[in-house]
Ligand SMILES: Nc1ncnc2c1ncn2[C@@H]1O[C@H](COP(=O)(O)OP(=O)(O)OP(=O)(O)O)[C@@H](O)[C@H]1O
């Protein structure tokens with residue numbers, strides 16, 4: 124190892140495979156998955172339904188062990204959920220505690236670690252970031268699906284994580300809320316320097332947010348392609364989406380997602 | 385809560401009692417030992433003047449609650465263990481399935497042999513069957529905690545205790561509370577059974593004594609009191625459940641029926 128080495132990436136996956144045993148034997152879900160997530164980077168991962176995006180996210184989050192290959196977080200092999208990594212799950216209804224209010228849910232990750240005043244501050248600012256400050260005392264089942272998903276996002280943000288792993292977080296939002304949260308996410312990255320793994324099946328969203336877009340494809344799923352997004356760090360909802368590079372990538376990815384490996 | 389079903393329900397009971405009174409009063413049917421509701425009310429009124437009756441009621445209440453607490457502590461503890469650990473479940477589910485269907489009354493002779501006519505005997509007769517509803521429901525509640533909630537607990541790096549208190553227990557609470565309620569009504573039934581055949585104290589003993597003394601009014605009075613105790617205990621627990629889970633559960637509550 125050389126001394127003047129580049130800092131280790133946030134996450135590094137090498138030849139990662141994942142299989143589960145089912146009644147008929149073993150089902151291979153992921154195979155040969157390799158990528159790195161750099162500091163301050165947003166890596167979008169797109170893929171059709173059932174290609175293993177959620178499985179991949181659970182492995183990266185340290186929630187389940189891979190069956191083969193290597194996974195490390197800042198140079199250290201992952202053996203459980205690492206500190207400073209927050210997850211936003213796809214199925215918000217299962218991920219929220221139905222018996223806690225919105226504020227109570229946002230408190231879950233921080234209540235043991237900080238003073239009450241600090242917690243209140245964090246809850247208030249996380250909720251206002253997702254536009255739910257007026258619903259702090261509601262219960263999750265009193266909110267719409269999109270609002271519940273925003274509670275989950277606020278809960279992750281309250282941790283002030285250095286890495287966010289998000290599984291189709293904006294899928295259930297209306298266009299307006301979606302683009303406002305997308306821009307909020309970009310701003311957050313600039314302000315806090317957090318890194319993101321952003322899973323989606325919305326190609327435009329993947330390009331708009333991503334510094335790179337990876338395509339998960341095949342059975343078992345693997346990262347078939349990975350494209351840098353040549354749009355610079357500054358993005359805006361109208362201009363960026365009309366840029367030639369955006370349109371070119373979009374067209375390419377449309378074909379790439381469904382292509383046979 | 386809507387008051388209308390309650391009113392209609394009371395109306396139904398009133399109609400039934402009215403008919404009963406009418407049939408006995410008119411001499412349409414005549415049994416030596418089937419008193420009219422009015423006569424039973426008289427018997428009940430007389431009982432209320434007896435000091436003995438209150439002691440009996442207190443004894444049954446104490447035995448029921450005592451037995452219930454023991455059953456619940458054991459049942460919820462074991463149920464939580466079996467529900468959270470697949471390994472534990474694999475090794476003990478067979479024993480559970482063998483022990484559980486044993487008819488509750490079958491414990492009476494054993495308990496009598498072990499403890500004679502005593503409170504211990506009564507408690508054993510209560511605890512052995514009342515354990516199961518708590519155990520089974522708690523186990524199912526814990527086993528049914530969604531995988532995603534376990535993910536959330538792990539990803540927020542909760543300690544095992546925090547996880548138990550903040551995620552598993554509240555998630556399983558509706559199911560656990562159903563178990564507690566079923567155990568309580570069973571505990572009352574079994575304490576009365578134990579007093580009728582074994583431990584000569586309490587409301588169950590009073591019932592048998594009045595029957596042997598050919599006092600059907602009072603005997604029915606005891607039946608009525610036992611029923612009322614059951615209704616009240618259940619109502620208290622239902623209210624407590626509503627207080628513990630302040631209406632924020634989407635999951636519909638299971639039926640209120642007893643086993
Ligand atoms: N525990 C499991 N047992 C058996 N098969 C599983 C299990 N978990 C996932 N799978 C299978 O793995 C594949 C990928 O599942 P996964 O949830 O990761 O897909 P996904 O890309 O997130 O899909 P979606 O876009 O619909 O959310 C699916 O075909 C699924 O059936």
Ligand SMILES: [Mg+2]
Pocket residue numbers: 176177178213290
């Ligand atoms: Mg998924």
